[in-house]
Every structure is written in C-alpha cells, then in structure tokens.
Amino acid sequence: MQWETVIGLEVHVQLATRSKIFSGASTAFGAEPNTQACAVDLGLPGALPVLNEQAVAMAVQFGLAVHANIAEVSVFDRKNYFYPDLPKGYQTSQMHHPIVGPGDIEITLEDGSTKCIRIHHAHLEEDAGKSLHEDFHGMTGIDLNRAGTPLLEIVSEPDMRSAKEAAAYLKAIHSIVTYLGISDGNMAEGSMRCDVNVSVRPTGQEAFGTRAEIKNVNSFRFVERAIAFEVERQIELIEDGGSVIQETRLFDPDRDETRSMRTKEEANDYRYFPCPDLLPVVLDQAYLDHLRSQLPELPADKRERFQNELGLSAYDANVISASRDMAEFFEAVHNECGDAKQSANWVQGELSGALNRENLSIANSPISARQLGELISRVLDDTINGKAAKEVFQALWNGQGESADDIIDAKGLKQVTDTGAIEAMIDQVIADSPAQVAQYRDSEPEKRGKMIGYFVGQVMKASRGTANPQQVNGLLKEKLDALL
C-alpha cells in the first residue's frame, strides 16, 4: 500500500526582549542560576504580571510577516499543571483568543519549487524554568532564570507531506524571525524549539490517521530524522495489523528513534481559563499600521527580487535570501561591483567556504562586503585573472592589505594582457621544452588539445600566474600549430 505522511508543527520561538514577558527581570542567557528570577517569575503570593509591550509588538510583526489577521482583542489564559519548573502551577498562555490569527508561509524545496503552508495561529506565552536532573542528594535542582521568558508559539495546519517539507518550513520560520530581529534563532541555546505532529494515511484517503506528537525536536536535522523514524514506525505498525495510538513521544537523537512519553489516557487536563490577573489586550489600527511600516523586506520578497531583478537562479536566490546577514552582505557586494551573478558566486563559494572552515558567521567576516566587491570589480575589468583573484581573497582574509588594489600592487598580480609580453614568454617556454614540443608534434591531432595544458601551465608559471589565461591559450595554439 502507498502511504502519505501528514505533518503539522508547533514551533516555540523565544522572543529577543530584554526583560521577561510579565516582569522586569532580565532575559540574558547564561547568568548564574536564579539571579534573574524575580517575585513574579517565582510566583510569589501577591506578585502581579504586567505585559511587556515589546513582546506584543514582536508577535504582531510576525503575524504581519505571515499575512495573518492580528486579533483586535486577545486574551491570556492559565494552562494549569504541576511541575517544579513552573512555580505558579500554571503557564500563562493564550488558548481561545490568540494574538495572531490564521496566516501562511511560503516554503522553498530543494528543487526550487514552492509550497504554501497555512498557519493556524500564533500565541504569546511564558517559558518555564529548567530542571537539572543531576544528583543533588537524590533531589532535583531548579533554575528559574528562563521562567517568564516570552515565547511565540506558532502552530501550523497539517499541511506538510514529507520530512523535507517540515524542515523547509522550520527554516522559513527561522528566516522570518531572524529577519524581523524578534529572535536570535539560536537553536543550540533553545531559542527555537519544535513539537512535531505526525500521522500517516493511505494515499488518496481524505481522513487523517491518528497522530503522534514528538516533543522537543531542536534542530533542522533532528526534525527530518525524527519524522523519518516515526513515519516508518507507524507504517510498520499498521501493516502488521496494529494501530497508532494518540500519544506524546520523545526523540532520542543518540539512538535515532522516538519513544513513548505518555498516552492520551494519561494526558494532562489543563483546565484553561482566562487569567484574572491580566486584562484583555486591545490593539488599534494605528498601532498595527505603525508596526507594519517598520517591517523590513522579508525573505520571500528578497528572493523574488534577487531572481526577477538581479537575474539570480532560484537556487542562488533562495540560499542567499535565507539569512538576512548574508542577503545584506550580498547586496553590498553587488552595489560595489555591479555584477549580481559574480557576487552570488563569491559569497556562496569562496567566502562561505572560508567562513565555514573557521566557523565564523558572515557578520564576523574578516573581509568586508566593500573589499569583496572591489576584488570582483578587478576581475570584471580584467585587472587580474581568476587565479590571482583567489590569492587576493586569501590575502584580504589574512589582513595583508586594506584593499584588493593594495594587494594587487604589492604582490604584482596585475594581469599581463600585453600580447608581445605573452608571446615572449611563450617563445621562451617552447624553446625550453624541445621534448614536449616533439611529443606535441608527433601526437594525434585530437590529443593535442589535452597536451597544450602543459605549455599553458609553464607560461602561467613563468608569468607568476599573471598572464591572461584566454590569451595564453589562443597564442600558444597558434604558435605550436605553426611548428607542425
């Protein structure tokens, strides 16, 4: 039987506010335990929450970026459960009237095709603290610094049909929140966490199968692997005559499998009700218009512009627009040299390669966009050839000069395009290589093309790499063929 996979994602994005969603405690990462947990975060009696304006603004900006309806009135509810990292005994969240209503996100797949994934809603809530399960004399340690950190939970419709689509969706969310600057998007530090709902159904069937929810999948790669495992598990189960039960499962990246955490019968009954400590949040049109006017150009718009106006391929446009830092770097390089295709090649090729090798982000690139743009300009105006350009790049990377021109001068890399000078070098190489010349003359005409490489290499060496390779090729062929 043919099976179809159905996936929905709940993505928790930590919002990059300075203070917490309901208190004035700091949200800075990495502080000493409990030094950033105030009376409100600890749920001390009498402490009252006051909503952070910036958290609201960030949620609205996300909503606008995914073409969603922003609720004129949204309401905070209490989600009740007991766990020591949640000292109040409830999480303040939004169940019935979330701030961001239905919207959609366009995802781009590896083959360059696009698909629209619907957003069911997105709501504001507070994060819980952290439990440290190392042994403290048989007890558990609790750090509440994270308690009260604002989260935006983005809930998709079950619109994804493969692990690849789910990963692409997660990347699209990551791209949007980092473009907006509403989250640092750092998955390793938990700034983006994801619950995955997976089910399978026979191809062609309309009704959804029973789904399992995989909790806390924290990287793009794990999302794909967790789904791949879970789909296989469910199909095998059904084909062996069993049935999937609705349950929560945990992904174990070390074993590459998902394990049952709790079934629906034991599922929590959260008893949501409106939080009496918080009033309804009312947003007026002027406020929304103001936030809309502050929106940056978003990844999808950039991608389209790179493709349509700058002539980049769908693939290049997608890769470069995925990160705002990379997109802006690329645009600065392009402004300097005027050649979009070359700019894209250098940013994705030489520059990305060097950054990856040294584990640097593009924001910390030792080569500035202006320097790279100038370097490309020198290739475009034939001042240097491609080989010399790589040498200049390396020298700029190592800080051996301020500009491409400085390095070209200092290293004498200026391309030799003077025909007379090149001919002189060719004559010298031919004179110095009687054996190779004889071989060339005696070989089959169709093999000569390959043999010419030796002479090109020698001439380039004699010019210390500065001869124009196209000219060398042409002139060499003429001169060698004249000897036949």
Next chain:
Amino acid sequence: MALEESHVRRAAHLARLAVSDDQASGFVEDLSRILDMVDQLQSLDTEGVKPLAHPLDATQRLRADEVTESNQRDTFQRCAPAVENGLYLVPRVVE
C-alpha cells in the same frame, strides 16, 4: 449534571489536594449545588452576547521592555526549604 465522587476525586487529583472519604461525599453535595446554579445560568438566552474575558471594563496596560529587577536571589532563597549552588532543590522529578 449529576456529579459523582469520581469527579471530585479527579478534580482533587488535578489540583493536588488531599481529600478524605468523608470530605469527598460532602464536596459532591456542595459542588452539585454550584452546578445546579450553573444549569440555571445555562438556561438564559446569551445569543449575541460576547464572552466576557474579565469583569473590569478596562484593557491591559503595557510596560516598556526594560530590566527593572535586580538580583535578589539570597532574599528569595531564605524561605526555600533546600537550596544548593543557587538552585532550588525539590524532590526528584522523573517523567
């Protein structure tokens, strides 16, 4: 709605309240009376009435995103039964 003791037990469990057998039967009666009142409310025609999120006719004030709290860990931890290395210690939780 007829309330049974099992409902009371479940509600008590969810709220982590210890309820003795005697108390449980008393709660069945008390809560049933409350539910009877709810039934009475249910009989009203609320067509076209917006659900009420809060009894006050006011909207949420927002605060500027500024850090206004300083570290008061030592003060807060004075009332905690067990602390170590700045952490609050609780009976082991394993899910």
